């Protein structure tokens with residue numbers, strides 16, 4: 711186990727999200743950074759162990775064939791297609807799962823590859839005639855470079871979000887684009903009960919709870935700038951398309967960009983009261 715300070719700003723000062731306790735069993739509750747408002751889990755196991763848990767959770771019946779899961783992947787495929795187009799693009803999906811998203815964009819003439827820590831998933835991805843990388847982002851970066859990297863409903867579930875973004879950056883061509891999508895949004899209308907949003911799964915299987923601000927800061931800290939964002943306040947998901955830049959936002963420049971810690975805590979307090 712390793713203890714992490716705030717991934718976004720490096721601060722060691724935090725407030726425990728007490729309201730989470732009644733929903734998460736014996737797990738460690740998330741904390742809110744006193745400096746930048748980022749919501750994260752402090753104690754985390756090695757990345758491979760977290761990935762193994764996710765393989766087990768997948769094994770328990772989770773599938774991207776569920777209508778809600780399929781719909782959100784289709785949404786990302788359509789959102790990017792309408793704004794940029796997939797045709798002819800070489801795409802790597804990090805945390806590709808069963809390859810459902812890759813199938814959608816393959817039908818739109820993208821050249822697809824998938825990276826996943828599950829051997830079974832990698833076999834499904836290869837079944838599409840795609841390249842499969844059986845690994846995590848702690849392993850070496852693929853030699854091939856891509857036009858687009860996608861991280862869909864995965865950045866919230868990894869051990870080290872900044873490492874995953876740096877890995878994505880190294881996978882991209884100089885004019886490449888990154889697409890991050892997440893359903894673990896905060897500071898937006900509650901789309902589900904707090905008891906369903908939080909869970910009794912091990913705390914480090916869901917280390918991060920993103921707002922649009924915190925995601926944009928994480929991207930800027932790893933050399934990306936946001937190019938487009940969906941209507942995340944009315945749709946169920948947050949989708950950010952970003953491009954590479956040759957600068958990194960230093961931690962001391964976060965002031966004014968980040969969420970207010972008390973607003974984040976108040977968001978969860980209201981959620982508990984209104985839609986437990």
Ligand SMILES: [Zn+2]
Nearest residue numbers: 716719743746
């Ligand atoms: Zn922070």
